[in-house]
Amino acid sequence: xxGESMYQELILEHYKHPQGRGLRxxxxxxxxxxxxxxxxxxxxxxxxxxxxxxxxxxxxxQGCSISQAAAxxxxxxxxxxxxxxxxxxxxxxTRLMQGRGQVEPDEDVLGDAVAFAGVAKFPARVKCALxxxxxxxxxxxxxxxx
Amino acid sequence: MTQTSxxxxxxxxxxxxxxxELPGGRPLVYLDSGNSSQKPTQVIExxxxxxxxxxxxxxxxxxxxxxxxxxxxxxxxxxxxxxVGAPSRDEVVFTKNASEALxxxxxxxxxxxxxxxxxxxxxxxxxxxxxxxxxxxxxPWQLLAQRTGATLRWFGVTDEGxxxxxGLDDLVTxxxxxxxIAHQSNVLGTVNPVADVxxxxxxxxxxxxxDASQSVPHHPVDVAALGVDFVAFTGHKMxxxxxIGVLWxxxxxxxxxxxxxxxxxxxxxxWMDRSTYAPIPHKFEAGTxxxxxxxxxGAAVDYLSGVGMAAVEAHExxxxxxxxxxxRELPGLRxxxxxxxxxxxxxxxxxxxxxxxxxxxxxxxxxxxxxxxxGHHCARxxxxxxxxxxxxxxxxxLYNTTGEIDALVRGLHHVQKVFA
Numbered sequence: 001x002x003g004e005s006m007y008q009e010l011i012l013e014h015y016k017h018p019q020g021r022g023l024r025x026x027x028x029x030x031x032x033x034x035x036x037x038x039x040x041x042x043x044x045x046x047x048x049x050x051x052x053x054x055x056x057x058x059x060x061x062q063g064c065s066i067s068q069a070a071a072x073x074x075x076x077x078x079x080x081x082x083x084x085x086x087x088x089x090x091x092x093x094t095r096l097m098q099g100r101g102q103v104e105p106d107e108d109v110l111g112d113a114v115a116f117a118g119v120a121k122f123p124a125r126v127k128c129a130l131x132x133x134x135x136x137x138x139x140x141x142x143x144x145x146x
Numbered sequence: 147m148t149q150t151s152x153x154x155x156x157x158x159x160x161x162x163x164x165x166x167e168l169p170g171g172r173p174l175v176y177l178d179s180g181n182s183s184q185k186p187t188q189v190i191e192x193x194x195x196x197x198x199x200x201x202x203x204x205x206x207x208x209x210x211x212x213x214x215x216x217x218x219x220x221x222x223x224x225x226x227x228x229x230v231g232a233p234s235r236d237e238v239v240f241t242k243n244a245s246e247a248l249x250x251x252x253x254x255x256x257x258x259x260x261x262x263x264x265x266x267x268x269x270x271x272x273x274x275x276x277x278x279x280x281x282x283x284x285x286p287w288q289l290l291a292q293r294t295g296a297t298l299r300w301f302g303v304t305d306e307g308x309x310x311x312x313g314l315d316d317l318v319t320x321x322x323x324x325x326x327i328a329h330q331s332n333v334l335g336t337v338n339p340v341a342d343v344x345x346x347x348x349x350x351x352x353x354x355x356x357d358a359s360q361s362v363p364h365h366p367v368d369v370a371a372l373g374v375d376f377v378a379f380t381g382h383k384m385x386x387x388x389x390i391g392v393l394w395x396x397x398x399x400x401x402x403x404x405x406x407x408x409x410x411x412x413x414x415x416x417w418m419d420r421s422t423y424a425p426i427p428h429k430f431e432a433g434t435x436x437x438x439x440x441x442x443x444g445a446a447v448d449y450l451s452g453v454g455m456a457a458v459e460a461h462e463x464x465x466x467x468x469x470x471x472x473x474r475e476l477p478g479l480r481x482x483x484x485x486x487x488x489x490x491x492x493x494x495x496x497x498x499x500x501x502x503x504x505x506x507x508x509x510x511x512x513x514x515x516x517x518x519x520x521g522h523h524c525a526r527x528x529x530x531x532x533x534x535x536x537x538x539x540x541x542x543x544l545y546n547t548t549g550e551i552d553a554l555v556r557g558l559h560h561v562q563k564v565f566a
Contacts, residue, residue, distance in 0.1 A: 006508065007564055015565075038504055038521060039535040062535060064502035065565070125508070 006122060007065070010115040015065040020075035024058040028143035033135040035127050040067045044135040048143050052083040057136065064128050066119055071132035073112050083140055089113070090137050097126045152457045158545050160186040160449075172515030175550045180332055180360060180493050180541030181519045182382045185446075189385060192445035193438050204437055205411055205428070219437050222444025223427070229447040230377070231368035232394050239393040239400070239427040240440050244359040245282040247378035247393035248326065250406045250430060251355055252286035255324060256294035259404035264353060267323055269295035274318055274325040274352070276301035276309055277531050280332050281524045283357040287326060301327070303531055307334035307483040314346050322352040329361035329377075333525045333539060334483030335466070335493035337361065344373055353399070359383055363543070364462055364491050366455040369394050381439065386446030390439035393430070400426045407432040450544075458544045462492035465542040465551065469494050472555045478562070482537050492542035495523070498558065501565045503536040509564060510538075514557040516550075 023030075027045035034041045040063030049055040057075045061068070078086040092109045093116070101121035105114045119129045158164050161184045168174055176184060196218060202211035204219045227235040241247045254260060256267035267273075273287045277300055291298040299317060302310040309327070318325060325347050330337045340356065347354045355376035361367055362377075363384035369377050376395045382388035395403075405412055405423055409432030414422040423429045450458065467487055473479055478499030484490045498506055507520035519539045522529045529535060540554055 006512070007505075012565065039526075064504040066505075122508070125504070128504070 005118040006125070008115040008118065010112055011065060011069040014069035014072040014112075018068060018072040020056075020058060020079065021060065021072065022058060023060050024056060027056070027058065029139045031135050031139045031142065033131055033138070035063070035067070035131050037124075037127065038064065040064060040128060040131055042067070042071060042132050042135050044071070044132060044139055046136065046139040046143050048083060048140070054078050054081055054083060054086055059132065059135075061132070063131070064125075066116070066125055066128040067131045070113075070116065070129045073115075074132050074136055077111055077113060078136065083144070087137070087140065090133050093133055094130065096120060097129050152453075152461050154461065154545065154547055157453065158547075160188065161545050162187060162190075164545060168515045172513075175514065175516040175553045177540040177542065177546065177550060177554060178517045178519050179363075179383070179543035179546075180539065181523075182388065183363065183385050183543055184545065185387065186385055186449050188449045189387070189442050189445045193387065193442040196438050196441050201438070203434055215437060218441045218444075219435070222440045225444040225447050226392060229451060230362060230379075230392075230394060231370050233370050234397050236426050237394055237397045237400060239395065239430045240435050241378075241391040241393055241430075242389055242436060243382075243391035244357060244378040244380040245286075245391070247376075247391050248282055248355070248357060249286045250393055251324075251326075251376050251378075251395070251403075252290045253406055254403040255290055256296065257404045261404075262402040264323070264399070265403060267294045267296045270321060271296040271323045272319070272321045273298050274300065274322050274327075276327045276338075277303045278307075278309065278331045278334060278336065278525065278528050279326075279328055280357065280359070281526070283326055283328060284527065296323070297321075303334075303528065306485070307331070307336050308489075309336070309338050309343075311339070311342055314342070318343070318346045318350050318352060320350050322347070322350050324353045324355060326355040326357065326376075329356045329358040329367070330364070330491050330493075331483070331525075331528075332360045332493065333495045333523050333528055333537065335490045335495070336484055337365075337489040337491060339489070340372055340374065360491065360493070363450075365459045375399055381443040381446065384443075384446055385449055386443035387439045389436045390443045392443075397426065400430070405429055405432075409433040453544060461544055462542050462546075463487060465546055465548065466490065466492040466494070468548045469540065469542065469551050469554075472551055476555065476558055476562070479558070482532055482534070492546075493539065494541075495537040495539040497534055497537055498562065501561060503538040505565065506538045506558070506561050509561045510554070510557040513560060514553060516554050516557045518554070 027047045030045045032043045042061030044059040047056040057078050059071050096103050096105045105117050107114050116129050119125050163184050200214040202215040204216045223238050227238045254265050304310050354374040356374050358377045358379045362379040381390040412432040480497045482495045503520035510516040521536050
């Protein structure tokens with residue numbers, strides 16, 4: 001049962017009960033990202049407050065459990081942190097996902113996102129996990145440009 | 147479940163891959179033949195033997211091996227012509243796949259090198275396809291419309307997954323030059339009513355092409371009896387190798403069409419400023435062809451003929467009946483395609499309420515070794531029509547069993563438990 005290791009309880013929990021889902025106002029930047037191989041898509045907004053603090057990450061989209069749960073975890077990990085802090089989490093998550101299952105995740109940095117470690121062993125699914133995180137990175141860059 | 151003359155266990159022994167184990171000790175349950183089929187020993191051995199003992203280029207090598215290779219390659223053409231009831235072997239053109247066969251015909255239209263009125267195409271002319279097509283029977287026609295200024299139109303699909311013929315007379319008119327539709331849908335399993343479309347096409351003076359990639363492997367198909375103008379199919383879905391496909395066309399049309407690819411062996415004589423072309427089928431076979439693949443496809447049709455296509459069709463019909471019944475038992479399952487056996491093949495596409503097909507496919511594979519296809523199956527417009535991004539698709543072939551459908555259903559119950 002190889003697949004079971006990918007579908008961690010925590011991932012299923014986030015899929016069934018997504019945190020922070022739904023698009024909200026106000027926001028500084030909105031992006032729309034698509035995974036053309038499977039049609040997963042996400043619209044994501046960021047609101048950056050004073051001193052570079054992420055006040056809200058709101059999103060809506062459709063796709064597999066991995067892509068949707070990843071967006072929910074992203075919301076939890078980023079909201080309330082500074083842009084700089086969150087970008088280091090994004091980098092660590094990206095490193096884990098692209099590590100083909102060989103990377104030891106830094107749990108202190110990733111928190112709940114370590115549950116996605118099993119996904120890294122399935123190259124076809126890595127893009128699912130990264131969809132919302134890449135959208136977030138894009139949105140943060142755009143908000144800074146404004 | 148099976149006919150006495152049809153022994154599925156004996157057939158399974160011909161396919162070495164079906165007895166292998168997947169990592170973790172999982173048995174293989176291969177329900178993805180609509181994507182690509184597995185190969186019997188007879189095909190593998192024929193190809194191996196040709197490579198080992200007879201291989202050389204075809205049609206141009208003046209030595210013993212050249213003669214043996216040419217003989218094997220051309221006799222594969224004879225076998226395929228007989229298999230699909232082609233009135234002449236010269237009407238069978240080898241391509242690399244069905245997509246190339248469709249593109250070949252599309253490039254004949256509106257081509258400045260064309261001299262035949264039936265292939266003249268420009269603004270005001272119309273091309274008709276359908277909403278249930280594979281991308282390979284959509285994109286070549288979109289490109290043709292862009293090149294020539296012709297208009298692309300299409301049949302809709304009913305809620306049940308049938309070709310919507312209600313507007314047939316408005317859709318197919320004297321402006322229509324070519325209609326190209328699937329013989330059997332690669333997602334819905336629907337077998338289309340070719341005769342109805344053809345009758346209207348003849349009234350309107352339009353040519354008709356069938357994408358038979360999903361029908362030739364699964365049913366007895368007789369191109370002459372169908373009465374259409376062109377038929378495309380591919381080797382890898384009919385227990386043959388990849389890299390070889392077939393265009394059948396009425397000889398008189400193939401002769402009238404301009405060449406497609408230019409190169410060696412498609413010519414009669416070449417000067418620096420012009421060329422004359424070889425007779426069909428070689429006019430359309432530029433360059434060294436996929437020799438061993440064509441020979442492998444010849445062995446594949448020998449294999450299928452040995453089993454008997456009527457028996458293959460009957461077996462798959464039983465599997466489709468069993469599969470439809472079994473899937474009905476699953477709560478939250480929505481079948482995308484006809485719910486009855488009438489005019490349908492053994493391809494079952496569906497969604498599960500609240501569970502994305504990629505999750506379904508992943509768990510079926512990882513936990514049970516059940517190989518299905520998930521996604522839009524190269525038929526995105528069809529999925530948009532049904533308002534869904536993707537489906538899970540189980541597709542059956544002559545080597546599948548009702549026990550494998552039971553394994554699929556057990557797997558689907560497990561998937562629903564994981565996401566409950």
